[in-house]
Amino acid sequence: MGLADRLRSGLAKSREALNQIFYMGGDVDEQFWEDLEDTLVMGDIGPELAMSVTDDLRELAAKKGLRTADQLREALAKRLAEAFPTSERDPFDDTPSCVLFVGINGAGKTTTVGKLAAAAKGSGKSVLIGGADTFRAAAIEQLQVWGERADVRVVTRERGADPASVCYDVVETAEREGTELMLIDTAGRLHTSPELMRELAKIVNVTRKRASMPVTVVLVVDATTGQNGLAQAKEFNDALDLDGLIVTKLDGTSKGGIAVSIASQLDLPIWRIGVGEGIDDFQSFDALNFTRALVGETI
Ligand SMILES: Nc1nc2c(ncn2[C@@H]2O[C@H](COP(=O)(O)OP(=O)(O)OP(=O)(O)O)[C@@H](O)[C@H]2O)c(=O)[nH]1
Numbered sequence: 001m002g003l004a005d006r007l008r009s010g011l012a013k014s015r016e017a018l019n020q021i022f023y024m025g026g027d028v029d030e031q032f033w034e035d036l037e038d039t040l041v042m043g044d045i046g047p048e049l050a051m052s053v054t055d056d057l058r059e060l061a062a063k064k065g066l067r068t069a070d071q072l073r074e075a076l077a078k079r080l081a082e083a084f085p086t087s088e089r090d091p092f093d094d095t096p097s098c099v100l101f102v103g104i105n106g107a108g109k110t111t112t113v114g115k116l117a118a119a120a121k122g123s124g125k126s127v128l129i130g131g132a133d134t135f136r137a138a139a140i141e142q143l144q145v146w147g148e149r150a151d152v153r154v155v156t157r158e159r160g161a162d163p164a165s166v167c168y169d170v171v172e173t174a175e176r177e178g179t180e181l182m183l184i185d186t187a188g189r190l191h192t193s194p195e196l197m198r199e200l201a202k203i204v205n206v207t208r209k210r211a212s213m214p215v216t217v218v219l220v221v222d223a224t225t226g227q228n229g230l231a232q233a234k235e236f237n238d239a240l241d242l243d244g245l246i247v248t249k250l251d252g253t254s255k256g257g258i259a260v261s262i263a264s265q266l267d268l269p270i271w272r273i274g275v276g277e278g279i280d281d282f283q284s285f286d287a288l289n290f291t292r293a294l295v296g297e298t299i
């Protein structure tokens, strides 16, 4: 299965729900708009956005005489795509660049660091991985394995070492060697733990202060977490002033709508999406491709 197909099958649940409305065979009546709004809310895009998208679509449908499922579906995909903020800078392409990956446990940070390191290395960039997850010995080993796969050096310290000093080391090494891209993995943590969030804020501050190249803080979000993903993202954003997002596990989610909700509410661009566990299983984010996969293809 290709990557696009994987994304499409990952979003199958969202699409099935919308298909039920679009293929009712009935009229585009009051009930249709109510069902559409409900389905969007159930798909995790959030009640406010669901309402404004439904209102806008309703107005557009009346103005342009949109009546068929295909017309409505395409208009919906376009309107949802507008909800995603765009970014002028891509921290993985525009180098030199230092990117810190943060997020809750198991979101896919380490895997994403590995994938992106391999891709950047493959495209000829000099890359360094920073292992600032010194919390578990297994985390350091996992990152080393990714470093070997990607053929990228990992700078880290022993288990229990101060993660902020790892970041210091990484930046120093990279600046000395003229490395173009630094990818720093951090330990997963619950957004509800003030102590762990303070530790993370320190890691970010040290890196921002120490580095002379742009430092980008990326929240890695597991798309299968549903509405709780928004609460998590808000806490991380409040504590760290995030720059952007990477949404993972879009190959397996039934609720890709959370990506729309987080990106639009926190005004953060999505730079990459994860669509599998393998080294090549990620894509650049294309809002319209994504929302078309979310609502269903036009035929
Ligand atoms: N299906 C799928 N699985 C993924 C994706 N990204 C990561 N995973 C899996 O999710 C699990 C957790 O990934 P990790 O990269 O270890 O997550 P993490 O955020 O580093 O976790 P902690 O370090 O424990 O906080 C692993 O089994 C990965 O293979 C993805 O895009 N799709």
Ligand SMILES: [Mg+2]
Pocket: 109, 110, 111, 133, 139, 185, 186, 187, 188
């Ligand atoms: Mg990890």
